[in-house]
Amino acid sequence: MLRLTIALSALLFSQLSVAAMSPVGLWKTIDEETNEAKSLVRIREQNGVLIGEVEKILNPAKQDAICDACKGDKKNKPILGMAIIDGAKEAGDGSWQDGEILDPNNGKTYTLKLTPKEQGKVLEVRGYIAFFYRNQYWQRVE
Template identity: 30%
Template sequence: MTKRFLGFALLFSLLIAAFSVQAAAPNPDAVLGVWKNGEGTGMIQIFKKGDKYYGRLVWLKVPNNPDGTPRTDVNNPDDSKKKTPLKGLENMRDFTFAGENKWEGGKIYDPKNGSDYSCEMTLVDPNTLEVRGFIGVSLFGRTDVWKRQVKK
């Protein structure tokens, strides 16, 4: 009886350990979906191309200019891109999964000032993403907290 109980306890422990390891396995695609920026002025869809992660503006609180025409990338330093619509603009690129719910090595473009920044993302929980843009080193930057709107 004791051997049977010990065998059952061992089997049960192994099953619990196996499920725990599976639940804790890193998920590089956990960041995929639509996220609202901290100001609530835009939503960005994070998607994957190959093994890299990208983002595009899919919703704007103010999608049109006062004359009713769609807003464009007027602050872009490249004159040939100033007429590009903001909706659909790919403003995040080249992120790679670094483990521990972190994506690094990417760039983020801010259409408000026409600047490009180095960027990293950290998934705090399934519905909260910290997006940190910076120049040079991460210490000199700003973090925006995004909230998930739609998964994948």
């Protein structure tokens, strides 16, 4: 009975560790240039891919900001509630990739790679075009 309890505890702990290493959850975005918190983005899994939406803009003066630099169906739409991450899939190496991330400040869309760090407390967000990339490190809120 003790062995069964230990085995079940180990299984539960390993499942919790995997869940903590997932990008699914609520994240505080951090500007890589100013190191200031900008927004809260909720990442969820839908049909095997990740989708991330702006849930809150932290600067009260920017609550009503629109994406005037965006193209297509996002042009002149509110940034609050906007899907900025789409299509990332688990890569098998602890990261999620092959999706896209939109920077609503400049309207550019980048190829995306998400890598949980520090036991899932930090999310490395890499957006790249060809060989050029930029990283942000988001902080887990929940």
